[in-house]
Amino acid sequence: MELDQIYNPVQEDLKKVRETLKSVSHVDFNWLAEQIHHVVRETGKGIRPALTLLSGRSYEYDLTSLLPMAVSVELMHTATLVHDDAIDKSSTRRGQATINSIWGDEIAILLGDYLFAKAGEFVADTQTPRVIKLFSQTLGTISSGEIVQFRAAYNPDQTREDYFHRIYGKTASLFSLATQSGAILGKASEEDVDIMKEYGDSLGIAFQIVDDILDFTSTKEKLGKPVGSDLMQGTLTLPAMFLMERHPDDNPIRKHFETRDNKYVTQAIEMVLDSSIVKDCYEVARGYCDRACRNLKKLPKTTSRQSLLDLADYIIRQGT
Amino acid sequence: MELDQIYNPVQEDLKKVRETLKSVSHVDFNWLAEQIHHVVRETGKGIRPALTLLSGRSYEYDLTSLLPMAVSVELMHTATLVHDDAIDKSSTRRGQATINSIWGDEIAILLGDYLFAKAGEFVADTQTPRVIKLFSQTLGTISSGEIVQFRAAYNPDQTREDYFHRIYGKTASLFSLATQSGAILGKASEEDVDIMKEYGDSLGIAFQIVDDILDFTSTKEKLGKPVGSDLMQGTLTLPAMFLMERHPDDNPIRKHFETRDNKYVTQAIEMVLDSSIVKDCYEVARGYCDRACRNLKKLPKTTSRQSLLDLADYIIRQGT
Numbered sequence: 001m002e003l004d005q006i007y008n009p010v011q012e013d014l015k016k017v018r019e020t021l022k023s024v025s026h027v028d029f030n031w032l033a034e035q036i037h038h039v040v041r042e043t044g045k046g047i048r049p050a051l052t053l054l055s056g057r058s059y060e061y062d063l064t065s066l067l068p069m070a071v072s073v074e075l076m077h078t079a080t081l082v083h084d085d086a087i088d089k090s091s092t093r094r095g096q097a098t099i100n101s102i103w104g105d106e107i108a109i110l111l112g113d114y115l116f117a118k119a120g121e122f123v124a125d126t127q128t129p130r131v132i133k134l135f136s137q138t139l140g141t142i143s144s145g146e147i148v149q150f151r152a153a154y155n156p157d158q159t160r161e162d163y164f165h166r167i168y169g170k171t172a173s174l175f176s177l178a179t180q181s182g183a184i185l186g187k188a189s190e191e192d193v194d195i196m197k198e199y200g201d202s203l204g205i206a207f208q209i210v211d212d213i214l215d216f217t218s219t220k221e222k223l224g225k226p227v228g229s230d231l232m233q234g235t236l237t238l239p240a241m242f243l244m245e246r247h248p249d250d251n252p253i254r255k256h257f258e259t260r261d262n263k264y265v266t267q268a269i270e271m272v273l274d275s276s277i278v279k280d281c282y283e284v285a286r287g288y289c290d291r292a293c294r295n296l297k298k299l300p301k302t303t304s305r306q307s308l309l310d311l312a313d314y315i316i317r318q319g320t
Numbered sequence: 321m322e323l324d325q326i327y328n329p330v331q332e333d334l335k336k337v338r339e340t341l342k343s344v345s346h347v348d349f350n351w352l353a354e355q356i357h358h359v360v361r362e363t364g365k366g367i368r369p370a371l372t373l374l375s376g377r378s379y380e381y382d383l384t385s386l387l388p389m390a391v392s393v394e395l396m397h398t399a400t401l402v403h404d405d406a407i408d409k410s411s412t413r414r415g416q417a418t419i420n421s422i423w424g425d426e427i428a429i430l431l432g433d434y435l436f437a438k439a440g441e442f443v444a445d446t447q448t449p450r451v452i453k454l455f456s457q458t459l460g461t462i463s464s465g466e467i468v469q470f471r472a473a474y475n476p477d478q479t480r481e482d483y484f485h486r487i488y489g490k491t492a493s494l495f496s497l498a499t500q501s502g503a504i505l506g507k508a509s510e511e512d513v514d515i516m517k518e519y520g521d522s523l524g525i526a527f528q529i530v531d532d533i534l535d536f537t538s539t540k541e542k543l544g545k546p547v548g549s550d551l552m553q554g555t556l557t558l559p560a561m562f563l564m565e566r567h568p569d570d571n572p573i574r575k576h577f578e579t580r581d582n583k584y585v586t587q588a589i590e591m592v593l594d595s596s597i598v599k600d601c602y603e604v605a606r607g608y609c610d611r612a613c614r615n616l617k618k619l620p621k622t623t624s625r626q627s628l629l630d631l632a633d634y635i636i637r638q639g640t
Contacts, residue, residue, distance in 0.1 A: 027464070029464070029467075029468070031471070032464060032467060080433075083429050083430070083433060086429060087425075087426045087429055087430070105407075105425065106407045106470050107467065107470065109403050109406060109407055109429055109432075110403070110407070110463050110464075110466050110467045110470065111463075111467070112429075112433075113400075113403060113432075113436070113459065113462075113463035113466075114460055114463040114464055114467070116433070116436055116459065117456050117457070117458075117459035117460035117462075117463055118456075118460060119456075120440060120452075120455065120456030120459060121453060121456040121457060121460065123456075124449055124452040124453035124455075124456055125453070127449045128449075129444055129447045129448075129449070129452075132440075132444040132449075132452055133441060133444035133445070135440065135444075136437050136438075136439075136440030136441040136443075136444055137437070137441060138437075139433065139436065139437035139440060140434055140437035140438060140441065142433075142437075143430050143431075143433035143434040143437055144347070144349070144352060144430075144434055146430050146433075147349075147352060147427065147430045147431070147434070148349070150426050150427065150430065151351070
């Protein structure tokens with residue numbers, strides 16, 4: 001099943017989300033409009049806003065609050081990417097030149113701040129202090145998570161616990177905001193909000209594991225950035241950890257972290273692909289998808305519930 | 321009259337603001353705590369949170385919302401300073417080493433984001449969507465204003481209108497948030513909220529003009545950064561504009577912007593000090609202070625109203 005079909009129960013409203021995102025670039029200054037347009041025109045798969053709408057769809061579906069929430073979640077994601085690219089000195093994202101590569105780090109910092117502000121305006125439009133607080137807490141989790149990641153760069157001695165903590169911060173926390181806020185704004189019971197939180201938490205972890213696998217198995221064209229980017233930036237992901245565990249004494253990752261020589265990245269990728277590591281990582285991701293879905297059956301049996309189940313299935317099929 | 325006396329009606333509550341700010345650094349990671357502590361331990365004059373409390377003091381003074389609002393305003397200010405210093409590559413602020421100079425630009429970006437998030441959490445605690453929205457709009461105004469300033473750097477052909485627009489964005493908008501939010505949270509009438517907005521807008525402009533004067537007239541010790549920093553960073557302020565207007569054909573500022581040679585900054589400072597420009601700029605600032613205060617007499621006659629009047633007077637006396 002493809003994303004279009006999965007998104008079906010909220011397809012029309014996702015179009016409104018995209019239109020609203022584009023409207024953010026309607027500002028007085030032409031060059032600022034150009035910079036905003038550069039980052040909001042291509043929203044990727046739109047999984048985060050879809051999660052908000054699909055989560056809300058099972059309850060009181062009030063677009064006056066769900067639409068700004070979905071827009072807000074995507075804008076926060078976009079803002080963090082703009083800052084991440086400046087921090088990582090990345091030159092391409094989704095196959096396009098990054099803000100920092102075109103206009104410099106200074107504009108990337110300020111444009112990211114501007115997008116956080118816009119995200120804040122949209123979340124304020126929900127008129128719901130509880131999701132507004134959750135929104136801010138999530139931004140705190142993401143940015144402190146990024147600080148952890150930055151400080152852990154090129155450190156080969158990290159535990160799996162470190163890894164899961166890190167990817168919860170950088171990815172799962174926002175998935176969790178997306179699903180929880182949908183349920184809260186739909187006036188779901190506290191029990192259901194908890195189920196949606198569990199779904200968002202675990203789906204986000206699974207999504208990031210698969211993303212980390214694809215950094216080894218995919219192509220530059222599909223990724224929109226070079227294969228092996230994580231290792232080149234000194235980020236230790238699950239496949240890399242598996243490789244280090246299996247070759248504790250002599251492995252190319254430790255050598256890469258010591259020398260920063262990219263020939264060791266190529267070697268690490270080859271070793272991962274020649275082993276059962278990819279399969280094993282998908283197993284771990286599948287475990288998180290199962291966990292995401294295990295309590296969904298307690299929710300009202302709606303087409304949107306089915307979409308959430310299908311989305312978990314879709315994520316785990318990426319790259320396989 | 322000194323600040324301590326002016327702050328008198330809210331002195332005890334300002335202590336609570338400072339304590340709450342310090343508590344933001346109580347986080348699990350020691351090094352993150354160290355970074356946060358570095359920026360929240362010294363809050364400068366605390367004018368912004370004082371404005372929130374003094375504005376609220378004339379109405380229903382409910383600390384459960386005014387305290388988080390005051391903390392939020394100061395945290396937003398701190399976050400923008402952390403990002404500004406990274407953008408301007410400043411090495412000192414308030415006489416201390418900046419975050420970017422100690423831990424690098426990457427940490428400065430992420431720590432600023434983290435502080436924005438914390439500011440967002442506190443403003444959410446007001447449980448008042450109207451001030452939450454105003455908070456986000458203000459952050460948008462500040463960051464787009466900073467983008468304007470960055471793009472205008474080393475451009476000698478700016479109008480006074482450009483200048484006032486720029487300093488509204490970078491300074492007055494936050495003063496305005498501080499005073500308006502105090503009135504709104506105090507359940508003031510719309511007319512009174514407007515008066516507080518006018519006060520914040522104009523006081524903020526006056527404050528920034530005086531700040532820009534001090535960059536010419538003060539000392540490195542008092543400023544906590546080198547004299548002439550604005551010009552060195554290519555920022556055209558009111559005294560500089562006056563100098564250019566008076567010497568349109570041959571002036572050191574245009575030469576500095578062309579050559580980036582700091583000897584022209586020294587020359588510009590000398591020329592400003594040898595002229596009536598400082599006096600004339602104070603006149604302009606005084607005009608804004610008068611405007612800030614002109615409608616305050618319509619407000620309830622409280623000790624906090626008197627403090628707002630005294631604060632305008634205090635600001636205009638800085639450096640004279």
